[in-house]
Structure formats: structure tokens, C-alpha cells
Amino acid sequence: MVHFTAEEKAAITGLWGKVNVEEAGGEALGRLLVVYPWTQRFFDSFGNLSSASAIMGNPKVKAHGKKVLTSFGEAIKNLDNLKGAFAKLSELHCDKLHVDPENFRLLGNVIVIILATHFGREFTPDMQAAWQKLTNAVANALAHKYH
Amino acid sequence: MVHFTTEEKAAVASLWAKVNVEVVGGESLARLLIVYPWTQRFFDSFGNLCSESAIMGNPKVKAHGSKVLNSFGNAIKHMDDLKGTFADLSELHCDKLHVDPENFRLLGNMILIVLATHFSKEFTPQMQAAWQKLTNAVANALAHKYH
Numbered sequence: 001m002v003h004f005t006a007e008e009k010a011a012i013t014g015l016w017g018k019v020n021v022e023e024a025g026g027e028a029l030g031r032l033l034v035v036y037p038w039t040q041r042f043f044d045s046f047g048n049l050s051s052a053s054a055i056m057g058n059p060k061v062k063a064h065g066k067k068v069l070t071s072f073g074e075a076i077k078n079l080d081n082l083k084g085a086f087a088k089l090s091e092l093h094c095d096k097l098h099v100d101p102e103n104f105r106l107l108g109n110v111i112v113i114i115l116a117t118h119f120g121r122e123f124t125p126d127m128q129a130a131w132q133k134l135t136n137a138v139a140n141a142l143a144h145k146y147h
Numbered sequence: 148m149v150h151f152t153t154e155e156k157a158a159v160a161s162l163w164a165k166v167n168v169e170v171v172g173g174e175s176l177a178r179l180l181i182v183y184p185w186t187q188r189f190f191d192s193f194g195n196l197c198s199e200s201a202i203m204g205n206p207k208v209k210a211h212g213s214k215v216l217n218s219f220g221n222a223i224k225h226m227d228d229l230k231g232t233f234a235d236l237s238e239l240h241c242d243k244l245h246v247d248p249e250n251f252r253l254l255g256n257m258i259l260i261v262l263a264t265h266f267s268k269e270f271t272p273q274m275q276a277a278w279q280k281l282t283n284a285v286a287n288a289l290a291h292k293y294h
Contacts, residue, residue, distance in 0.1 A: 034272040035279050052273045109256060116263035117270050125181040126199045128260060132182050 002137040004079045004130070011130040015115065015123075016076050024114055025069030026062030030055050031110045032103075039103055072111070075138050082141040090145035101143035108135025149284040151226050151277075158277040162266065163223050171265065172216030173209035175257045177202045183253050189246060219258070222285050229288035237292035248290035255282025 004012070033040050034052045043049065046060040055061055071089065078085040093099045112131055116123045151159070180187050180202050187196050193207040202208055218236065225232040240246045259278055263270045 031272045031275060035276040052271070052276075056272060113260060113263045113270075113275060116260045117267045120264050120267055123260075123264050124199070125178045125203065128178060129182040 001080075002082065002133070002140075004133070007126075008130040008133060009079055011127050012076055012079070012134055015119065015127060015131070016073065018119075019069075019115075021069050021073060022062070022066045024111075024118065025065035025067070027056070027065065028107065028111050028114050029065030029068060030058070030061050031114065032107050033061065035110065036103075036106050039106070042097065042099060042103075068107070069111070072138065075134070075141075079134070082137050083144050086138065086141040087145055090142050093142060094146045101139065101146060104139035104142045105136070108132075108139050111135055148227075149229065149280070149287075151280065154273070155277040155280060156226060158274050159223055159226070159281055162262065162270075162274060162278070163220065165266075166216075166262070168216045168220060169209070169213040171258070171261050172212035172214070174203070174212065175254065175261045176212030176215060177205070177208050178257045178261065179250075179254050180208065182257070183250075186250055186253070189244065189250075215254070216258070219285065222281070222288075226281070226284075229284050230291050233285065233288040234292055237289050240289060241293045248286065248293060251286035251289045252283070255279075255286050258282060 033043070033049060033055045040049050043061070043064070046058060046064075048054045048058060049061075075082055075085055093101075093104075112128065112135060115131060116128070119127075180190070180196060181199050190196065190208070190211070193205060193211075195201045195205060196208075222229055222232060240248075240251075259275065259282060262278065263275075266274075
């Protein structure tokens with residue numbers, strides 16, 4: 001089980017308190033679809049994904065991105081039990097959505113990049129390390145129920 | 148062989164022109180050593196790497212980071228032949244330095260994050276996609292001569 005130090009937890013929650021989940025979530029999912037285009041295959045019903053601007057402006061992308069990042073917010077309240085917190089979502093992503101767990105790591109990296117663009121210098125190396133550890137742990141938790 | 152579109156080449160070149168290679172190089176290497184601490188094993192001779200501030204302020208880290216990013220600059224001038232451009236460095240990293248190629252991908256991701264913190268909104272999704280493609284291609288070119 002992943003263990004977060006008190007400093008790591010403080011770094012994570014401190015930054016999270018300043019995140020606009022709707023905006024950051026939409027941007028995270030948008031960037032995933034732009035930078036790793038094969039991920040678009042999971043979102044056939046989302047309409048126009050034909051260009052970067054179409055993707056970034058797509059209301060379904062924004063809405064779903066917000067949903068995904070809100071779930072991340074739940075993770076942050078359960079840093080000591082991520083596998084438990086994500087058990088049901090893990091089963092869903094395996095059994096119903098058939099998402100390759102590698103995509104969870106890609107989305108995690110995109111979230112880190114968005115935090116970097118939004119917070120600039122405030123996104124210090126120690127911040128980055130804590131957040132990288134979190135996104136890796138969430139990706140692992142989401143993959144945990146795969147079979 | 149990786150093919151970069153005209154737009155991708157333009158995106159990479161336009162951002163590169165504004166990059167302070169010494170600053171971004173030093174910070175990228177420092178972040179690698181902080182966020183992925185096992186990478187410090189390659190830099191035993193660098194002196195004090197015992198904390199975030201020690202690493203960020205370490206003159207050898209800054210100098211070597213600058214050297215590594217200058218080499219990236221060379222890649223940008225030869226985007227149509229990255230494997231050829233990095234052939235000698237690939238042999239060096241395999242035969243003399245014994246660096247696991249996974250670390251090239253990690254450093255590539257660090258460069259992206261530093262660009263994101265420095266350029267913020269200007270580091271658009273399209274920019275990110277072009278740079279991600281470049282860092283992946285450089286990592287592959289550096290791994291190409293491994294045996």
C-alpha cells in the first residue's frame with residue numbers, strides 16, 4: 001500500500017484547494033485526447049473530436065473531464081486507502097469500459113502538466129513529486145481489480 | 148522513422164526559440180533527480196543531492212542539465228534523422244554509462260513539465276502534443292543502439 005508522508009499530503013491538499021475542478025478536468029481530458037489521439041476511441045459518442053480546438057471546446061469532453069477530476073478529489077480525501085476508494089471504478093473500467101490501464105498513467109501525466117501550466121513556479125519539484133506519486137497510485141488503484 | 152508535420156516542427160521551433168537552455172536544462176535534470184530519486188545513482192560525483200534545494204542549487208546539476216538540453220537543441224535541427232543524430236550518444240549511454248532507456252522517457256516528461264511551468268497557457272495542447280512526440284522520438288533514438 002502506498003504511504004504518503006505528512007509533507008506529501010500537505011502539498012497535495014494545499015494545491016488541490018486552489019484547483020478549479022471544472023476547468024482543470026475539462027482541460028485534462030481534452031489534452032489527453034489531443035496528445036494521445038488513440039484515447040478518442042473510448043469517446044465515440046462525444047461528437048466532434050476532429051481537431052484540437054474542437055476537442056478543447058467540446059461540451060461533453062468538458063463535462064466528462066469534470067466528472068473524472070471530481071473523482072480524483074475523492075481520492076485526495078482517501079489517500080490512505082486508494083485501492084478501496086477506487087475498487088468499484090476499477091471494476092467498471094475493466095468489465096464495462098475495457099480501458100487499458102496504461103491510459104490511467106497517461107491521464108495522470110496530463111493532470112501533472114495542467115497543474116504545471118496553471119501554477120508555474122508554485123508547482124515546485126517537491127509538489128511535482130507528491131503529485132506524481134498520487135497520480136501513479138491512483139492509476140494503480142484503478143488497475144487493481146483488473147482480471 | 149518518426150515523421151513530424153510542418154505544424155509540429157513549427158510548434159517545436161517557435162517554443163524552442165524562447166527557451167533559456169541553461170535554466171530549463173538545469174531545472175529538468177534537477178526535477179528528474181527529485182521526482183525519480185533512483186536517477187541520482189548516475190551522478191555520484193555531483194556532490195550534495197540530499198534535498199530539493201540542494202539539488203536545485205547544485206552547480207554540477209545545472210551544468211549537466213544545460214549540456215543535455217543543448218543536445219536536445221541539436222535534435223530539433225535534425226528532426227528528420229534523430230536516430231542518426233543520436234547514434235553516438237546512444238552507444239555512449241549503453242556501453243559506458245549503462246543508463247536504462249526508461250530514464251530517457253522520464254527526462255522527456257520532465258522537460259515537458261518545465262516547459263509547462265515556464266510557458267503556462269502558451270504551452271497549448273497542440274504544443275504539448277508536438278513536444279511529447281519529440282521527447283518520445285529522442286528517447287527512442289537514444290535507445291536505438293542498445294544491445
